[in-house]
Amino acid sequence: MSGITGKKAVGVETIGMTMRFGAFTALDDVSVKVPAGSFHALLGENGAGKSTLVKCMMGFYHPTSGDMLVDGREVAIASPKDASALGLGMVYQHFTLVPSLTGAENLVISREKVPGIVDWRKERGALAVFMGRMPFKLPLDVKVAELAAGEKQKLEIIKQLYLGRSFLVLDEPTSVLTPGEAQEVLGLVRDMTKAGDLTVLMISHKFHEVTAFADDVSVLRKGRLTGTGRVADLDHKAMAAMMIGDQPIAALDSRAAPKADAETVLKVRSLKAPDRTGLKSISIEDLGVRSGEIVGIAGISGNGQKEFLEVLAGQRPRDAGDVLVRGAAYAATRAEARAFNVRLIPEEPLKNACAPKMTVAENISFRTFDMDGNGKPVNWISTSAIRAFSARLVEQFKVKTASLSSPIASLSGGNVQRAVLARELTGEVDLLIVSNPCFGLDFSAVAEIRARIMKARNAGAAVLLMSEDLDELLELSDRIFVMSNGALVYETPIAGASVQTIGEHMAGHH
Amino acid sequence: MDATEIGLWGVPLAILGGAIRVSTPFIFVSLGEAITERSGRINLGLEGTLIFGAMTAYAVAVMTNSPWLGLLAAAAAGLCFGLFHGWICKFPKVNDIAIGIALMLFGSGLAFFFGKPFIKPKAPNLPAIPFGDWSDIPQVQAALDVNVLFLIGAVLSVVLWWAFRNTRAGLILRVVGDSSDAARAMGLNPNTVRLIATGVGGALAGIGGAYLSLYYPGSWTERISSGQGLMAVALVIFARWNPLGCFAAALLFGGAGALGPALQSVGVTQGYYLFYAAPYILTLIIMIATSSPTRSLAGAPGELSITK
Numbered sequence: 001m002s003g004i005t006g007k008k009a010v011g012v013e014t015i016g017m018t019m020r021f022g023a024f025t026a027l028d029d030v031s032v033k034v035p036a037g038s039f040h041a042l043l044g045e046n047g048a049g050k051s052t053l054v055k056c057m058m059g060f061y062h063p064t065s066g067d068m069l070v071d072g073r074e075v076a077i078a079s080p081k082d083a084s085a086l087g088l089g090m091v092y093q094h095f096t097l098v099p100s101l102t103g104a105e106n107l108v109i110s111r112e113k114v115p116g117i118v119d120w121r122k123e124r125g126a127l128a129v130f131m132g133r134m135p136f137k138l139p140l141d142v143k144v145a146e147l148a149a150g151e152k153q154k155l156e157i158i159k160q161l162y163l164g165r166s167f168l169v170l171d172e173p174t175s176v177l178t179p180g181e182a183q184e185v186l187g188l189v190r191d192m193t194k195a196g197d198l199t200v201l202m203i204s205h206k207f208h209e210v211t212a213f214a215d216d217v218s219v220l221r222k223g224r225l226t227g228t229g230r231v232a233d234l235d236h237k238a239m240a241a242m243m244i245g246d247q248p249i250a251a252l253d254s255r256a257a258p259k260a261d262a263e264t265v266l267k268v269r270s271l272k273a274p275d276r277t278g279l280k281s282i283s284i285e286d287l288g289v290r291s292g293e294i295v296g297i298a299g300i301s302g303n304g305q306k307e308f309l310e311v312l313a314g315q316r317p318r319d320a321g322d323v324l325v326r327g328a329a330y331a332a333t334r335a336e337a338r339a340f341n342v343r344l345i346p347e348e349p350l351k352n353a354c355a356p357k358m359t360v361a362e363n364i365s366f367r368t369f370d371m372d373g374n375g376k377p378v379n380w381i382s383t384s385a386i387r388a389f390s391a392r393l394v395e396q397f398k399v400k401t402a403s404l405s406s407p408i409a410s411l412s413g414g415n416v417q418r419a420v421l422a423r424e425l426t427g428e429v430d431l432l433i434v435s436n437p438c439f440g441l442d443f444s445a446v447a448e449i450r451a452r453i454m455k456a457r458n459a460g461a462a463v464l465l466m467s468e469d470l471d472e473l474l475e476l477s478d479r480i481f482v483m484s485n486g487a488l489v490y491e492t493p494i495a496g497a498s499v500q501t502i503g504e505h506m507a508g509h510h
Numbered sequence: 511m512d513a514t515e516i517g518l519w520g521v522p523l524a525i526l527g528g529a530i531r532v533s534t535p536f537i538f539v540s541l542g543e544a545i546t547e548r549s550g551r552i553n554l555g556l557e558g559t560l561i562f563g564a565m566t567a568y569a570v571a572v573m574t575n576s577p578w579l580g581l582l583a584a585a586a587a588g589l590c591f592g593l594f595h596g597w598i599c600k601f602p603k604v605n606d607i608a609i610g611i612a613l614m615l616f617g618s619g620l621a622f623f624f625g626k627p628f629i630k631p632k633a634p635n636l637p638a639i640p641f642g643d644w645s646d647i648p649q650v651q652a653a654l655d656v657n658v659l660f661l662i663g664a665v666l667s668v669v670l671w672w673a674f675r676n677t678r679a680g681l682i683l684r685v686v687g688d689s690s691d692a693a694r695a696m697g698l699n700p701n702t703v704r705l706i707a708t709g710v711g712g713a714l715a716g717i718g719g720a721y722l723s724l725y726y727p728g729s730w731t732e733r734i735s736s737g738q739g740l741m742a743v744a745l746v747i748f749a750r751w752n753p754l755g756c757f758a759a760a761l762l763f764g765g766a767g768a769l770g771p772a773l774q775s776v777g778v779t780q781g782y783y784l785f786y787a788a789p790y791i792l793t794l795i796i797m798i799a800t801s802s803p804t805r806s807l808a809g810a811p812g813e814l815s816i817t818k
Binding site: 080081092094096097098099100101105108109110114115116117118120 | 675676677678679681682684685688689691692695696697809811812
């Protein structure tokens with residue numbers, strides 16, 4: 001048996017891959033060559049056709065035209081089953097492990113042939129032998145739901161190897177990992193490619209990962225291959241140019257110097273609240289956000305950030321502690337939010353900040369529809385005023401929508417986020433609470449949204465920004481806290497922030 | 511000996527006997543519902559299936575003079591109801607809860623329609639094993655007169671508990687119930703698995719119905735079930751989708767149901783009818799105690815529409 005999986009890595013090549021959905025061309029004549037034992041990166045924005053390409057390769061889609069070569073031989077892949085028979089496997093961005101099953105159960109049940117009655121003693125023995133050959137160590141008797149994100153990612157990769165795959169597509173494998181975990185997982189995968197056991201095609205949008213781990217890179221834009229080459233020959237700027245072309249990117253305002261006597265707008269003291277399992281609780285000892293600064297909260301998802309945001313948004317009861325805005329107790333009622341100019345942009349805005357089936361105009365007017373121009377409550381809602389107001393905001397925030405009366409759910413993610421931003425950032429903003437504002441958005445939308453947040457800060461708003469994207473926090477924040485296990489465990493001003501230290505605190509190593 | 515001689519000891523004894531007698535339909539319906547819910551679907555129609563199973567079993571037993579053929583017919587009828595539910599729910603945007611309610615009404619209505627001629631005739635009963643023969647006390651004998659279906663239900667709950675972990679079918683059921691995406695990635699068709707699971711669940715509920723009409727209370731009336739099928743659904747949640755838990759919870763519910771008659775039998779003449787409501791009150795308390803606005807239900811299958 002050679003190497004870890006007992007199989008040699010295979011090389012894969014696509015020739016002239018084209019995929020049309022009706023009149024829309026998702027993939028246009030894309031040829032990518034991934035030699036055996038190489039680590040190939042596939043770069044591109046959302047909607048550039050990366051997923052379409054790999055889905056064609058894995059047999060989920062049937063390409064309109066184009067061929068696939070595996071180890072230089074032409075193959076027909078009609079279904080994912082054909083792909084796995086050839087040793088091609090994929091690790092999805094969203095985990096496909098079954099949460100309530102243990103690691104061992106997940107591995108065994110995913111096998112092609114499972115005996116009617118599983119002899120666990122025999123299976124455990126075989127798994128122990130198999131794991132002995134693996135570079136990762138993992139507890140297999142724990143329910144997957146209880147594993148950390150990094151462990152789940154490793155288990156996904158191990159599952160593919162257990163199934164005898166020797167060509168792996170990794171779809172944004174590090175999006176849920178800490179920097180340390182990402183380094184470890186990619187490093188181990190890279191070692192396996194170097195040993196000739198595995199070929200990897202990694203979908204990514206993080207340049208530093210591509211530079212650090214990949215041998216070659218191919219870049220897609222709007223369904224076309226816009227560049228390919230050795231990673232060693234390309235710098236980030238060249239890759240960015242291939243990826244986004246010549247579209248304009250909103251520039252970030254320079255940071256206005258914070259005032260020394262800036263008022264503390266948000267103050268959280270000894271806050272305790274149950275988390276969603278009801279078994280643990282979050283506890284925030286002391287957090288203050290001053291006017292004209294962005295305070296970032298870093299952390300791996302599931303460490304209580306969501307619950308903290310829900311408490312601030314009034315969606316979750318708290319057991320103890322105070323939330324003060326400008327020194328007054330704040331319970332997130334509509335009246336209080338209006339009086340203190342508190343605005344909120346939760347994550348997944350379509351789900352958490354919109355009524356998906358109501359129109360764009362109605363969604364944009366949620367804060368103001370029941371008031372007249374002077375802030376007095378009105379009894380009769382004026383549809384024309386709502387339309388005029390939202391037409392202005394749609395124009396100003398460049399929301400792309402077919403019409404003001406389309407349901408907001410019909411907009412793309414970036415445009416939903418722009419619409420919510422338009423609603424929340426219009427008028428006086430003293431306190432802005434934001435969570436993962438750029439998740440899943442493309443380059444230009446991300447740049448624009450970050451620019452808007454920075455603008456709000458420079459205009460004197462106190463901003464609390466929770467994000468799982470460390471790069472985003474480093475770019476925007478004045479101070480960064482790390483949240484781990486429901487508590488703020490580390491604080492650093494931006495000047496002294498190091499990815500290394502923050503990552504260690506995120507992983508709970510302190 | 512006579513009833514008053516064992517005095518208040520009669521109450522726990524009657525509760526024990528009642529628990530065994532009354533719990534059997536709960537056991538079958540809840541095990542069936544546990545299988546269905548573990549596959550990621552809720553079948554609220556089991557109340558209707560239970561009543562229709564009771565009617566079918568009674569009618570077939572009257573006509574063939576064999577309770578076992580009645581039992582088989584009830585299981586087959588339940589299977590059809592379950593498959594029908596599973597088949598409708600495979601279509602996109604169909605709500606399994608709404609279909610379940612429709613089938614509950616349909617099943618009981620159909621049972622009343624076909625059952626009218628069978629209210630009078632007497633059907634042969636399912637056999638019971640007298641485990642209490644060693645004793646001279648009639649109460650002990652009565653309490654330990656255990657129907658074979660109770661024993662089958664007890665064995666079945668252990669077998670299911672084992673099978674959920676140790677068989678391919680059990681693991682596949684859990685995969686489908688927890689994540690449709692993972693199941694599809696494995697090449698499984700969630701709809702097929704759920705169809706089978708709902709069918710099996712329906713068959714078990716039909717057997718529960720046969721017990722009602724062929725053993726206890728042992729006759730066919732339109733008020734035979736009085737909501738036991740619905741209570742069994744609540745019981746599955748209480749039992750955290752664990753077959754052993756279902757068995758224990760069914761005994762608890764059965765015991766609660768026997769409280770009223772037991773008190774009456776020892777001569778409590780006032781207020782005992784309040785205790786007839788014990789199972790319903792227990793259902794209410796359990797539903798309140800196990801739900802919370804701030805946390806999700808532990809152990810719930812991820813694909814279940816009530817937990818999503």
